[in-house]
Amino acid sequence: MVKLKSNDDKEFEVEEAAVIQSEMIKNMIEDGCATSVIPLPNIDSKTLIKVIEYLNKHINMGKAAETGEEDDLKEFDEQFVNMGWEELFDVIMAANYLNIHELMELCCQSAADRLKNKSVRAVREMLKITNDLTEEEEQEIINDAPWAFEGPEIDDTVN
Amino acid sequence: MCLPQDILVEILSRVPAKSLVRFRCVSKWFNCLTSDVQFQDKHLKISCSSRDLESKRVAAKVGVDVMLSCSLSSVYNNKIAAWRLPIERKISSCSKISSMVLLCPPVNGLVCVTLGTCLHPFDNVHLWNPTINELRRLANSSVPLDLLSKLQQPYGEPIYGLGHDSASDDYVVVRVITRLLGYSMPRVEVYSLKKDSWRLLTQPFPYPYIWKHMYFNCHFMNSRFHWMAYTPNKQDHLLILSLNLSDYEYKEIPQPNYQKASPPRDYFINIAVLDGQLCFCIHYFGRSLDLWTMKDYGVQQSWMMMLSIPLHDFVDTPIQLHVHADFFPLYLFENGDVLLLQLRRKEYYQKKQDIMVYKKDQKAFEDTTTLGYQPLRLGPTSIYYTDTLISPNRYLTPTASRIVKYLNWVSRDSLIHHLS
Numbered sequence: 001m002v003k004l005k006s007n008d009d010k011e012f013e014v015e016e017a018a019v020i021q022s023e024m025i026k027n028m029i030e031d032g033c034a035t036s037v038i039p040l041p042n043i044d045s046k047t048l049i050k051v052i053e054y055l056n057k058h059i060n061m062g063k064a065a066e067t068g069e070e071d072d073l074k075e076f077d078e079q080f081v082n083m084g085w086e087e088l089f090d091v092i093m094a095a096n097y098l099n100i101h102e103l104m105e106l107c108c109q110s111a112a113d114r115l116k117n118k119s120v121r122a123v124r125e126m127l128k129i130t131n132d133l134t135e136e137e138e139q140e141i142i143n144d145a146p147w148a149f150e151g152p153e154i155d156d157t158v159n
Numbered sequence: 160m161c162l163p164q165d166i167l168v169e170i171l172s173r174v175p176a177k178s179l180v181r182f183r184c185v186s187k188w189f190n191c192l193t194s195d196v197q198f199q200d201k202h203l204k205i206s207c208s209s210r211d212l213e214s215k216r217v218a219a220k221v222g223v224d225v226m227l228s229c230s231l232s233s234v235y236n237n238k239i240a241a242w243r244l245p246i247e248r249k250i251s252s253c254s255k256i257s258s259m260v261l262l263c264p265p266v267n268g269l270v271c272v273t274l275g276t277c278l279h280p281f282d283n284v285h286l287w288n289p290t291i292n293e294l295r296r297l298a299n300s301s302v303p304l305d306l307l308s309k310l311q312q313p314y315g316e317p318i319y320g321l322g323h324d325s326a327s328d329d330y331v332v333v334r335v336i337t338r339l340l341g342y343s344m345p346r347v348e349v350y351s352l353k354k355d356s357w358r359l360l361t362q363p364f365p366y367p368y369i370w371k372h373m374y375f376n377c378h379f380m381n382s383r384f385h386w387m388a389y390t391p392n393k394q395d396h397l398l399i400l401s402l403n404l405s406d407y408e409y410k411e412i413p414q415p416n417y418q419k420a421s422p423p424r425d426y427f428i429n430i431a432v433l434d435g436q437l438c439f440c441i442h443y444f445g446r447s448l449d450l451w452t453m454k455d456y457g458v459q460q461s462w463m464m465m466l467s468i469p470l471h472d473f474v475d476t477p478i479q480l481h482v483h484a485d486f487f488p489l490y491l492f493e494n495g496d497v498l499l500l501q502l503r504r505k506e507y508y509q510k511k512q513d514i515m516v517y518k519k520d521q522k523a524f525e526d527t528t529t530l531g532y533q534p535l536r537l538g539p540t541s542i543y544y545t546d547t548l549i550s551p552n553r554y555l556t557p558t559a560s561r562i563v564k565y566l567n568w569v570s571r572d573s574l575i576h577h578l579s
Contacts, residue, residue, distance in 0.1 A: 089162060108173055109173050112170050112173035124185055138184050148180035151242075
């Protein structure tokens with residue numbers, strides 16, 4: 001068992017088999033730096049619970065493929081990313097910090113899927129980006145590829 | 160909260176190209192990112208492995224300079240929503256394009272076309288990415304004009320192919336030129352986008368003739384161009400020939416053990432690339448279209464008949480059909496259904512679509528609204544391509560290296576921040 005500590009001082013015990021899906025922690029264990037509690041100063045307990053939930057479900061990926069539990073895992077993944085936009089960001093940041101490749105991929109794909117049909121205005125709001133283009137520059141971009149700005153799928157709502 | 164840019168890059172590389180073109184309007188950073196070559200390649204890698212039908216498209220030429228494009232998901236669901244691709248905006252001098260000819264199957268979202276006419280018949284070749292609407296006129300041919308005197312349509316038309324050399328990260332155009340004055344065998348001229356120049360290969364094309372199908376005749380996969388070639392008096396014996404981009408060596412590719420129907424020449428054969436594999440198509444006139452795929456490249460035993468599409472219900476007038484109609488497979492759906500292009504010279508076939516979906520389970524064609532149809536006077540009019548951000552000008556612009564440096568700096572900075 002490995003002990004992880006969130007930045008709000010909560011400790012969690014995780015099986016080693018689960019936690020080594022994090023490249024960062026795996027390296028720490030291999031280097032013998034994980035004898036006591038591993039502090040994770042960038043991750044709060046709410047996010048860490050989500051990450052541990054993922055790690056536990058994804059122990060031994062190979063085993064799942066053998067026993068035909070792939071569909072089950074796929075369903076879990078679909079349910080897992082069904083979270084708020086800000087919460088998803090927190091998990092992405094944590095997955096990036098802990099270097100959990102599969103989790104990073106899953107969450108980035110989910111973020112990409114939520115962004116893809118959004119209007120320019122909605123993207124700016126969702127990603128908190130200030131527009132630094134002039135009206136002329138914007139118009140030039142639209143004129144070059146007007147088809148990218150048309151279509152019933154384009155969604156102006158922010159979520 | 161605001162995401163660090165390296166994470167934003169991870170997310171955006173999974174967003175479809177059409178959306179990213181729109182997101183150029185979000186801010187200067189977004190605009191720069193989509194123009195960055197490294198990001199374009201990262202995005203390409205992810206979108207190539209994706210099965211998302213929104214980013215895969217069929218485009219059809221419906222006028223001299225008008226192309227309409229629609230996604231495979233809209234084709235498959237029979238709700239065609241087509242967009243006009245405004246290539247004319249990219250032509251600097253002339254406001255109208257006098258002619259546009261599609262030359263070969265697109266690769267990585269790049270389409271090879273000739274636009275307008277030039278004094279030298281080879282000097283109007285362009286690479287165009289319709290998704291980002293960027294166009295590049297290729298350098299002039301290395302073949303002197305006086306050697307082209309015998310080049311008359313239709314047999315003298317060069318056969319084009321477009322490929323990507325992953326070893327040197329270069330986009331390569333080949334053209335096989337037949338009946339070049341002073342040469343008995345066809346010659347091969349190769350263009351490198353990186354060098355922006357053509358060179359005539361010293362070794363001639365090893366067979367005098369290339370089989371000309373109604374669709375494209377050169378297909379690229381596995382770092383090799385593929386043609387069907389033959390020698391005179393041996394038209395029944397077509398062979399698949401490949402040209403490897405790494406060493407420019409020709410090699411014959413074994414064919415499947417298909418049934419040679421009698422009487423001879425009662426069928427068309429042709430090659431294609433389907434689902435990343437070399438595909439061998441046999442159209443037994445009025446009976447079936449058989450599609451073979453080669454699972455292990457170059458291994459004869461790995462040819463498998465993937466699908467045999469019955470054409471009995473499809474044919475209206477069985478007389479001389481082969482002269483006027485053929486098919487070409489464009490895309491293999493995950494469930495085994497196939498998107499087919501119907502090529503016609505005359506209205507001999509009952510159905511009027513040019514693109515059709517063959518439903519494997521129902522063993523039937525799904526009616527698909529036509530995008531627009533032109534007789535094949537000017538070569539193929541429809542193409543299948545994937546939306547990418549790959550710019551034909553990728554080696555021209557200073558490769559937005561500033562952004563990359565900045566991103567590296569950001570990620571290193573965030574790493575330092577995490578470690579401290």
